[in-house]
Amino acid sequence: MAGGHMKYRQLSRDSAHRQALLRNLVTALIKDESIHTTWPKAKEAQRMAEKLITQAKRNDEIARRKAQSILYTPHELLPKLFGEIRERYAERPSGYTRVLRTEPKSRYDQAPSAILELVDGPRDMRFAMTAAAVARDRALGKRHTDLTIKNIAKVTRYRKDGREKFEEMVEKIKDLGL
Structure with missing residues (x-):
């Protein structure tokens, strides 16, 4: 990372592929409330998920459109995001997700793995x-x-x-x- 501070991890992908990957991870996180992926992907998806849940707590039309643009299956997940998840985190100021490091998923590449989960959920x-x-x-x-x-x-x-x-x-x- 020569050149100083980076705003985000590039994950060895171009911008369109990276955005699609992160949108897919956040969609899976909202759907299943826990996902297993590599640690750098989990940290970047955590940033996007935290912002999405903060938007959902506002519960206005702008927040709904933003969530609709991020989630791949908004017709399935918007009721959950703006219903159950918004109510669960109504009193919590921030910190809706947690990244737990795990053993590498693949024994061949030994990439650092992690579990990204929503806190206070059924799979906490x-x-x-x-x-x-x-x-x-x-x-x-x-x-x-x-x-x-x-x-x-x-x-x-x-x-x-x-x-x-x-x-x-x-x-x-x-x-x-x-």
Whole structure:
């Protein structure tokens, strides 16, 4: 990256291909709420998804047209974006997505992989992992670590009925005997 600061990652593609790729990733993210891709693609798609959700929170005609120009299947996803997702993040000021690094998808090219997910959703990885840690600590009779306490606060802060849903998840994991 000689020449100084870059505004965005080029992802070794021309601009039309890059925009199509990012639109496809964001469409899949809104549809499935979690996608597995390479880390640089996830970081760029995260930028676009954050802006799209911020637009959706405004809930006006300009925001709808902007979302319609980004999503590949707007007739399917606009009701979800301006309904369920907008309501989920109404109180959250920002930070609607999370990128979690994972092992490389392909063992041949060893490209850094990541999971891009919407936070506070049904497939929230941190929520499940924190619930598993709490269930394990309770089963062993141990005190929670400072990190676990911070994660509990993070995953329940903006989630509607966060503490109750968290306790339900802990009970489910405890019943599984993990």
